[in-house]
Structures are given as C-alpha cells and as structure tokens.
Amino acid sequence: MFDSIAARFTTLFERIKGSSHLSQNQVDSVIEEINDALLSADVPQEVVKAFLHEVTPELKGQKVLKSVKPGEQIVSHVYKKLVSFLGGDSTVIGIPPVSSTIMVMGLQGAGKTTTIGKLARLIIQEKKLNPADIVVGSVDFYRPAAIDQLEIVAKQVGAQFYRAQATDALMAAKEIKAHAVVHRAKYLLLDTAGRLHTDQDLLKELQDITSDIAPERKILILDAMMGQESLNVARTFYTAVGFDGAILTKMDSHTRSGAAFAFYYSLKLPIYYVGVGEKAEDLTSFIPARMAQRMLGMGDVQSLLERADREIKENEKARLEKSLMAGRMTLQDFADQIAMVGRLGSMTQLMQYMPGLSGKVSEQDLKKGEIEIRRFRAIIDSMTLKEKQNKINLDLSRKKRIAAGAGVKVADIDILLDRFEKTQQFVKLFKKFGNIPGFKL
Numbered sequence: 029m030f031d032s033i034a035a036r037f038t039t040l041f042e043r044i045k046g047s048s049h050l051s052q053n054q055v056d057s058v059i060e061e062i063n064d065a066l067l068s069a070d071v072p073q074e075v076v077k078a079f080l081h082e083v084t085p086e087l088k089g090q091k092v093l094k095s096v097k098p099g100e101q102i103v104s105h106v107y108k109k110l111v112s113f114l115g116g117d118s119t120v121i122g123i124p125p126v127s128s129t130i131m132v133m134g135l136q137g138a139g140k141t142t143t144i145g146k147l148a149r150l151i152i153q154e155k156k157l158n159p160a161d162i163v164v165g166s167v168d169f170y171r172p173a174a175i176d177q178l179e180i181v182a183k184q185v186g187a188q189f190y191r192a193q194a195t196d197a198l199m200a201a202k203e204i205k206a207h208a209v210v211h212r213a214k215y216l217l218l219d220t221a222g223r224l225h226t227d228q229d230l231l232k233e234l235q236d237i238t239s240d241i242a243p244e245r246k247i248l249i250l251d252a253m254m255g256q257e258s259l260n261v262a263r264t265f266y267t268a269v270g271f272d273g274a275i276l277t278k279m280d281s282h283t284r285s286g287a288a289f290a291f292y293y294s295l296k297l298p299i300y301y302v303g304v305g306e307k308a309e310d311l312t313s314f315i316p317a318r319m320a321q322r323m324l325g326m327g328d329v330q331s332l333l334e335r336a337d338r339e340i341k342e343n344e345k346a347r348l349e350k351s352l353m354a355g356r357m358t359l360q361d362f363a364d365q366i367a368m369v370g371r372l373g374s375m376t377q378l379m380q381y382m383p384g385l386s387g388k389v390s391e392q393d394l395k396k397g398e399i400e401i402r403r404f405r406a407i408i409d410s411m412t413l414k415e416k417q418n419k420i421n422l423d424l425s426r427k428k429r430i431a432a433g434a435g436v437k438v439a440d441i442d443i444l445l446d447r448f449e450k451t452q453q454f455v456k457l458f459k460k461f462g463n464i465p466g467f468k469l
C-alpha cells in the first residue's frame with residue numbers, strides 16, 4: 029500500500045544507515061528527501077511542514093553516540109515522529125461496550141455500507157455474539173437501492189437487518205432504534221446517506237439524528253484514496269455533526285498515507301480500523317507503529333500473523349500439524365495448505381507485509397504465482413477422494429480426466445505432482461529433524 033513512499037525511504041536509509049559520520053549537508057538532504065517523500069504520499073503540506081518543524085532539530089542536534097550509527101539514529105527519530113503523527117501508541121478501543129449504537133457517516137462511496145458489514149462481522153467474532161444480536165438498519169433514502177445493499181451486506185455476515193417503515197431519515201432512525209431496544213439487540217449499527225460533497229441538507233439530517241437517538245459511537249468513514257482532501261471533509265463533519273473517531277477505507281488500493289496523517293493531525297481523534305478490501309473480513313486495526321514501519325519499508329509481520337490466527341481455523345491447523353508430524357501428507361493436505369494461504373489474502377496483499385519485499389517482487393511474478401495456485405486448486409478439486417488421499421496412482425487416463433475437469437493441460441498436473449513430491453520430501457525431513465528453525469505452519 030505504501031510502495032512509493034516505502035521504496036523512497038528504503039533507498040534513503042540504505043544509503044545512510046551504515047555511515048559512521050553524516051555531514052550537515054547530508055542531514056539537509058535527508059530532510060529534503062523526507063519532505064518530498066511525504067508530499068508524494070499526499071500528506072497535506074501543512075502536516076509535512078509541522079512534521080519537519082518537529083523532526084529537524086532532532087536530526088540536526090543529534091549527539092554522536094558511540095554505539096549507534098548516525099544513519100540509524102536518523103531512522104529511529106523519523107520512525108518515532110511518524111508514529112506520533114499517526115496517533116502515538118495509546119490503545120484504541122475499537123468496539124464500544126455492549127448495548128451501544130454505532131452510527132457511521134461520510135461522503136458518498138466512502139464505504140459506509142461495506143464497513144457496517146465488516147464491523148458487524150468483527151463484533152460477532154470479537155465479542156462472541158450470536159449474529160442475530162446485532163441489528164443493522166439504514167436511513168439512506170438519498171440513493172435508490174442503498175437500503176437493499178445494506179440488507180445484502182447484513183445477510184452475508186448473518187446480522188439482523190431491519191427495514192424501517194418510515195421514509196424520512198429522522199423518523200426511520202427513531203424506528204430502527206426502537207426496534208433494536210425492543211429486541212434487546214446487543215449492538216445497533218446505523219447506516220446513513222452520503223453525498224458527493226458535504227452539503228448542508230446532509231449535515232442537518234445527521235445533526236437531527238444524532239441529537240435524537242444519541243449514538244454511543246459516531247464514526248466518520250473516510251476514503252483513504254482521497255488523500256489530503258480528507259482534511260477538509262473530516263473538519264466539516266466534525267464541526268457540523270461531531271464524531272468519536274474514523275475508519276479509513278480502501279487502504280488496499282494504491283492509497284497513499286495522506287489521509288491518515290491529515291485525520292490525526294487535524295482532529296487528534298483515533299482511527300479505529302482500516303478497510304483493506306471489499307470483503308467482510310477486510311478490516312484490520314489501525315496501529316500507528318505498524319503503519320510507520322510499513323512506510324519505512326520495514327514490513328508488517330505482526331498484522332500478517334494476526335490475520336493468520338483469525339483466518340486459519342484451529343482444527344484445520346492442528347490436523348495439518350499432525351500429518352506433518354507423522355511425516356505423511358496427502359494431496360488433500362496440500363490443497364488445504366494452499367487454501368489456507370488463499371484465505372490470508374492475495375499474494376499481492378501478502379507481499380505488503382513482508383519486510384523489505386514490498387515493491388521488490390514484480391506484479392507479474394505475483395500474478396503468475398496466483399494463477400499457479402488457482403490452477404493447483406482446480407486440479408485437486410477435480411480429483412476423486414481416493415486420488416486426493418494418494419490411494420491411487422495417477423496414470424495417464426486419470427490425468428487426462430482430471431485435466432479436462434480442471435480445464436488445464438496434463439503437463440500442469442505433472443508440475444503439481446512434482447511440487448507435491450518436493451513438499452513431501454520436506455515433510456519427511458521435518459519428521460526426521462523435528463522442528464526446523466524458522467519453519468512454522
């Protein structure tokens with residue numbers, strides 16, 4: 029996500045990291061580079077200026093430390109400053125206590141409706157709730173079909189959707205709230221209408237709703253692709269309606285970090301989560317330190333591990349571990365392993381988390397890898413159970429049948445079997461030597 033800025037910072041820091049001495053000129057050019065890198069990430073000028081104002085004296089005035097190289101000190105100063113400009117290291121409570129109403133607001137297309145689905149899913153998971161305990165409703169009478177869209181989103185995550193009889197936003201909000209109260213819902217998630225620009229009608233509508241139903245949590249949904257423009261949007265919504273924090277969406281696209289800087293700089297309010305895709309599971313916590321690390325090209329292994337923990341079902345993991353420990357592996361296990369990787373996200377998504385790799389592996393190679401994985405899965409899906417369990421040798425006629433079923437060539441099956449054979453050898457080694465360092469399922 030921060031390819032451009034990460035690449036710039038990585039080059040810059042690789043150049044200076046090992047130096048035992050930096051001249052004032054070199055420090056000046058580092059400052060200039062930081063300025064350019066932040067501006068190119070669409071961080072508003074006002075924020076870049078404030079950032080440099082704070083970090084420059086630290087960079088210029090650093091003492092010569094015997095144990096730390098000056099380049100490393102600079103990286104550390106910049107890192108700490110980035111973290112503080114993105115929200116510091118205070119803990120943000122993403123989900124309010126039970127019996128809360130959460131209301132979202134934001135411009136048209138920012139991702140309000142999609143985010144409601146993501147939030148509902150997350151709440152169900154984190155609070156271990158029955159999906160029916162979450163009521164979702166919409167007061168978006170501005171865009172036709174907006175309410176139907178929410179109904180679909182709610183169905184996907186199993187939340188209870190309530191359609192108000194009223195066709196006026198304020199009346200509908202009251203009605204939805206009353207429904208949630210009567211049904212003793214644990215959470216009410218309220219979707220609202222958007223507009224292309226912050227217009228007075230919309231703001232007035234939101235004011236009326238908030239003062240009437242008094243949601244425990246109001247969240248601004250900000251499209252991160254808007255970059256620095258989000259500074260004005262956030263200020264306008266804040267002054268007119270008020271909110272407790274934000275969720276930044278579309279951080280998966282070629283987003284630059286401008287929106288996150290702009291938001292925290294201008295309002296000093298928390299960013300609860302970031303949206304990293306269109307699916308219900310594509311919502312992750314916003315952690316300033318991690319974002320700063322990614323901006324500096326240090327990867328984000330922690331996020332990846334958390335995602336893995338959430339997405340990989342425990343029993344599946346245990347079964348695979350068991351078959352690995354026993355030193356045998358079937359094609360079915362192999363397919364499961366591939367599927368687990370698939371659930372973690374696309375290869376492109378995964379690469380963003382790998383330290384030092386973001387931006388270094390070509391888009392083309394990633395696409396090739398993804399196509400290959402998809403092909404492998406199709407092949408294994410076309411096999412009979414016995415074939416999957418390696419109980420039958422795959423002769424040519426079987427291969428032809430499987431190839432036809434998967435829409436691939438027989439040669440593709442041979443590639444898969446070769447790959448599988450190598451994995452099996454690895455599994456045997458694993459068994460022989462026990463826990464191979466650095467290898468973890």
Ligand SMILES: Nc1nc2c(ncn2[C@@H]2O[C@H](COP(=O)(O)OP(=O)(O)OP(=O)(O)O)[C@@H](O)[C@H]2O)c(=O)[nH]1
Binds near residue numbers: 139171305
């Ligand atoms: N890539 C990506 N797309 C997203 C994300 N969040 C939302 N979208 C997409 O953005 C588009 C708009 O999302 P909606 O949820 O309909 O936006 P909205 O704010 O409800 O829009 P209105 O109801 O028209 O005001 C949809 O195509 C979503 O799939 C995200 O985090 N990443």
Ligand SMILES: [Mg+2]
Binds near residue numbers: 174219220
């Ligand atoms: Mg919507």
